[in-house]
Amino acid sequence: MPQVVSTQIQLRTRPDGWPVPENFRAVDVTYDDPRPGEIRVANEFISVDPYMRGRMNDVKSYTPPFALGETMTGGAVGRVTASTVDGFPVGAVVVHQHGWRTIAQADASTFRVVPEVPGAPLSLHLGILGMTGMTAFVGLSAIARMQPGDTVFVSGAAGAVGTATGQIARLLGARRVIGSAGSAEKVRLLTDKYGYDAALNYRDAPVREQLPALAPDGVDVFFDNVGADHLEAALDVMNPGGRLALCGAIAGYNATSRTPGPDNLTNVITRGLTLQGFTLGGHLEHAPEFRSRMQDWFSAGDIVWDETVVDGIDHAVEAFLAMMRGANTGKMVVRTAV
Amino acid sequence: MPQVVSTQIQLRTRPDGWPVPENFRAVDVTYDDPRPGEIRVANEFISVDPYMRGRMNDVKSYTPPFALGETMTGGAVGRVTASTVDGFPVGAVVVHQHGWRTIAQADASTFRVVPEVPGAPLSLHLGILGMTGMTAFVGLSAIARMQPGDTVFVSGAAGAVGTATGQIARLLGARRVIGSAGSAEKVRLLTDKYGYDAALNYRDAPVREQLPALAPDGVDVFFDNVGADHLEAALDVMNPGGRLALCGAIAGYNATSRTPGPDNLTNVITRGLTLQGFTLGGHLEHAPEFRSRMQDWFSAGDIVWDETVVDGIDHAVEAFLAMMRGANTGKMVVRTAV
Numbered sequence: 001m002p003q004v005v006s007t008q009i010q011l012r013t014r015p016d017g018w019p020v021p022e023n024f025r026a027v028d029v030t031y032d033d034p035r036p037g038e039i040r041v042a043n044e045f046i047s048v049d050p051y052m053r054g055r056m057n058d059v060k061s062y063t064p065p066f067a068l069g070e071t072m073t074g075g076a077v078g079r080v081t082a083s084t085v086d087g088f089p090v091g092a093v094v095v096h097q098h099g100w101r102t103i104a105q106a107d108a109s110t111f112r113v114v115p116e117v118p119g120a121p122l123s124l125h126l127g128i129l130g131m132t133g134m135t136a137f138v139g140l141s142a143i144a145r146m147q148p149g150d151t152v153f154v155s156g157a158a159g160a161v162g163t164a165t166g167q168i169a170r171l172l173g174a175r176r177v178i179g180s181a182g183s184a185e186k187v188r189l190l191t192d193k194y195g196y197d198a199a200l201n202y203r204d205a206p207v208r209e210q211l212p213a214l215a216p217d218g219v220d221v222f223f224d225n226v227g228a229d230h231l232e233a234a235l236d237v238m239n240p241g242g243r244l245a246l247c248g249a250i251a252g253y254n255a256t257s258r259t260p261g262p263d264n265l266t267n268v269i270t271r272g273l274t275l276q277g278f279t280l281g282g283h284l285e286h287a288p289e290f291r292s293r294m295q296d297w298f299s300a301g302d303i304v305w306d307e308t309v310v311d312g313i314d315h316a317v318e319a320f321l322a323m324m325r326g327a328n329t330g331k332m333v334v335r336t337a338v
Numbered sequence: 339m340p341q342v343v344s345t346q347i348q349l350r351t352r353p354d355g356w357p358v359p360e361n362f363r364a365v366d367v368t369y370d371d372p373r374p375g376e377i378r379v380a381n382e383f384i385s386v387d388p389y390m391r392g393r394m395n396d397v398k399s400y401t402p403p404f405a406l407g408e409t410m411t412g413g414a415v416g417r418v419t420a421s422t423v424d425g426f427p428v429g430a431v432v433v434h435q436h437g438w439r440t441i442a443q444a445d446a447s448t449f450r451v452v453p454e455v456p457g458a459p460l461s462l463h464l465g466i467l468g469m470t471g472m473t474a475f476v477g478l479s480a481i482a483r484m485q486p487g488d489t490v491f492v493s494g495a496a497g498a499v500g501t502a503t504g505q506i507a508r509l510l511g512a513r514r515v516i517g518s519a520g521s522a523e524k525v526r527l528l529t530d531k532y533g534y535d536a537a538l539n540y541r542d543a544p545v546r547e548q549l550p551a552l553a554p555d556g557v558d559v560f561f562d563n564v565g566a567d568h569l570e571a572a573l574d575v576m577n578p579g580g581r582l583a584l585c586g587a588i589a590g591y592n593a594t595s596r597t598p599g600p601d602n603l604t605n606v607i608t609r610g611l612t613l614q615g616f617t618l619g620g621h622l623e624h625a626p627e628f629r630s631r632m633q634d635w636f637s638a639g640d641i642v643w644d645e646t647v648v649d650g651i652d653h654a655v656e657a658f659l660a661m662m663r664g665a666n667t668g669k670m671v672v673r674t675a676v
Contacts (some may be wrong), residue, residue: 054608227603241620246607261599265565268615269584270392275613277606282579 004031006039006103008071009316014271015056017256018324023056024072024317035080040082040105041094045226045333046313047075047126048320049160052278053253066282072316073099077114077125078336087112091243103334117165117298119214121307127331128305129298130162131280134290134305135247136223140172143245144221145274148173151217153234153292155179155207157286158186160331161247163306165223166194178214180207180230182326189329193304202208206272207233215240227251232262238273246277252325306330342378342485344441346409347654353394355594356662361394362655364412369443370468371420378443379432381674384651385413388563389500389617391591397478401619410654411437415452415463424453425596433463436591438654440674450561454578455636465669466502466643469618472628474502474561476621478510479484481614483557484581486511489555490498490571492562493517493545495534496524499585501644503561504532512559514554518545518568520664524527527667531642545571556580565589570600576611584615588662644668 006029015023034040053073054252055066066072076099080092085108088094094111097102104111114125127133139161140146152169157179169177179196181187182203192195200207200215211233218239224231227249234244252259267273297303307330310319316334323332343366343637350363355387390412393404404410414437418430423446426432431451436442442449452463465471477499478671490507494500495517507515517534519525520541528534536552549571556577562569565587572582590597604612635641646666648657654672661670 055606059608084460117668134587135553155362231603246603249604249607250605258601263596263598263602265569265599266392266587266590267615268585269617270397271615272617273615277611279607279610282610 004103005029006031006101006105008102009100009313011056011068012072013068014058015254018254019053019056019317019321021317026314027071029071029101031103034084034105036084037107038105038113039080039085039088039094040103040110041078041096041111042081043076043078043101043336045077045123045126045335046100046316047131048316048323048332049074049131049333050248050250050253050324052320053324063279065097067069071099071101073097073101075126075131076101076104077122077130083108084179084242086107093122093125095130102312102313103123103260116260123306123307123331123333123335124310124334127160127307128303129294132160133164133294134287136168137290137294138280138286139223139245139247139278140165140169140221142283142286143278144223144243146172146174146221149175150220151176151178151215151239152221152223153178153211153215154223154225154238155230155234156248156250157181157190157194157199157224158329159326160328161225162223163194163330166196167303168192169221169223170195171302175312175335176215176217178211180226183300186329190304195213202230208236212237216238221245223247223249228259232264235262235264235267235273236273238267240271242271242273244275245274255325267319297316302321308332311333311335342441344369344439344443345439345651347438347651348409349394349404349406351406352396353592356592357391357394357655357659358653361460361581364652365409369390369437369441372422373445374422375445375469376443377392377418377423377426377432377446378441379434379449380419380441381414381416381439383461383464383671383673384438384654385469386654386661386670386672387412387469388586388588388591388662390658391662401617404527409437409439411435413437413464413469414439414442415460416442417450421446430636431460431463433468433605438651440651458636461645461647461669461671461673465645466630466641469503470669471496472625473499473585474506475628475632476624477561477585477616477619478503478507478559480621480624481583481616482561482581484510484512484559487513488558489514489516489553489577490555490559490561490598491516491518491549491551491557491575492534492561492563493568493572494586494588495519495537496667497527497563497565497664498655498666500561501532501668503642504528504534507559507561508533509640514553514555516549516557518534518564524667529642530634540568548574559583561585563588570602572601573600573605573611576605578607578609580609580611582611582613584613592662646670647673649673
């Protein structure tokens with residue numbers, strides 16, 4: 001096998017506020033033949049996700065921060081191009097966490113073979129069939145303990161996790177699903193395509209003013225991707241015993257000063273609410289159940305999706321920043337294939 | 339049986355900010371003979387508790403607000419003086435929720451006979467043997483799912499619930515128990531009498547500055563009676579997977595304007611924290627376990643307590659306000675016996 005050159009994006013310095021291109025650098029890494037136990041994978045898509053912003057900081061967290069000078073890790077999907085390991089034949093589709101690189105080469109145990117699903121582009125293994133779909137499923141079922149008949153509010157509902165959350169909430173028997181997004185077009189998409197019963201554009205007026213009219217019977221489950229004004233508005237309308245799955249707080253990820261929290265946290269006590277923060281890494285025990293149920297839903301034609309695809313690993317940083325600004329609808333992925 | 343006159347304290351108007359005596363009135367109610375099914379009880383102690391401030395407002399909550407013009411409900415303990423019902427003999431000690439009145443007369447099903455415990459004044463049935471002890475137990479075990487080896491931080495630790503919480507945390511196997519209180523004397527009491535390993539005086543310096551040194555290995559369980567600066571300081575030091583039982587937020591109960599929440603709620607996500615608000619009324623299924631374990635601990639001499647006793651139902655409002663200002667150590671009760 002020939003040597004190969006893998007183009008990789010590394011974190012050079014930690015951002016202060018919004019990341020800038022100078023925080024990153026592209027490097028070329030040359031791989032020799034895979035050693036025994038290793039496989040080589042040509043990535044087709046890499047994932048850019050909001051949680052990555054948090055890992056660019058050096059803070060106490062479940063997951064350690066990204067290392068400076070090393071290649072950005074994260075979800076990616078590709079095909080095996082060289083293998084020393086049974087069960088990882090050349091041509092097989094694999095997902096992995098080796099992140100922002102055109103070619104990944106490492107111990108086979110760090111890859112997972114996934115089936116090729118009829119009608120599904122490989123990128124869906126980074127989206128609704130993969131991490132973002134599972135995040136929605138785990139947040140609703142394990143964290144928020146959603147029950148059939150619940151009213152569910154999802155913030156950032158047109159994003160990768162949000163579009164999955166609305167559909168899954170409905171498939172799990174929600175009585176009413178409400179979403180927020182940042183444009184009239186996205187709001188239409190939520191109700192027309194993603195099964196939301198009602199949606200609001202948070203740029204039109206404060207969420208706190210808009211939400212009560214959309215949730216006349218209150219909210220039982222809040223799935224939060226945004227934080228800040230969305231969390232505050234949700235706390236106003238939560239029903240007693242309500243559960244809040246805090247998945248993301250993208251509103252504050254690039255803040256350089258601390259911003260105060262919601263002014264109505266007392267409702268947590270008087271209404272007996274539960275707020276639980278989570279990152280998927282702490283709940284991987286739900287993966288088999290998620291894959292089984294999602295496969296059924298997908299096969300039955302119950303799942304729809306959007307993707308925003310940016311071409312070229314050299315544009316990965318731009319794709320990440322555009323996603324942080326909400327330029328995507330559905331999952332944002334970077335196509336690495338040349 | 340003769341008619342009797344019961345002096346009762348009623349809520350006349352809803353307070354705006356701190357309650358004032360004019361929000362209340364004393365009335366005399368005359369009771370005829372108990373009807374079939376009723377008993378008559380001469381109260382010995384009535385309970386004044388922080389949660390009552392919330393019920394003076396007209397807001398959405400698990401428990402309905404106090405009705406205007408009706409007698410203040412709440413915990414009380416007394417002895418049966420007239421009875422038409424088997425199982426409620428004259429002289430028996432009963433607890434009930436008929437509240438701020440010298441004599442209670444009502445259907446026997448609204449009273450519960452409690453044993454006379456050697457060495458325990460009847461008032462303890464309103465404190466560590468009763469609602470406040472059970473609040474501490476439920477908050478630690480059912481809400482915060484405290485495990486042996488956990489480090490526990492309790493805010494408002496010298497109050498009725500706080501003094502119970504420290505002892506129960508230790509009896510449940512906490513590795514380290516840390517408390518906050520509002521005077522040097524109370525801080526000494528926490529470490530000298532109540533088994534706290536460390537305590538801070540929140541009037542000395544911001545809690546956020548003091549807490550990290552007392553919790554060098556972080557905090558696994560936070561039992562919050564105060565809210566505001568205490569919650570914010572706790573969020574700084576919580577360990578991944580930590581649980582926060584939000585029992586009270588006395589810091590904000592009398593606020594007339596909304597105050598912003600903690601500036602570090604993002605830690606809830608990155609550290610996978612769970613915040614759960616609770617009021618005891620939603621968790622009464624734990625009563626049998628609490629009574630059984632508390633009886634064992636009490637009999638073994640493992641339980642200590644303080645009480646602040648105010649004499650005379652005419653001083654119930656003063657007692658309530660003094661408690662809200664932190665003038666009590668341990669449970670605040672009003673002795674109604676003449």
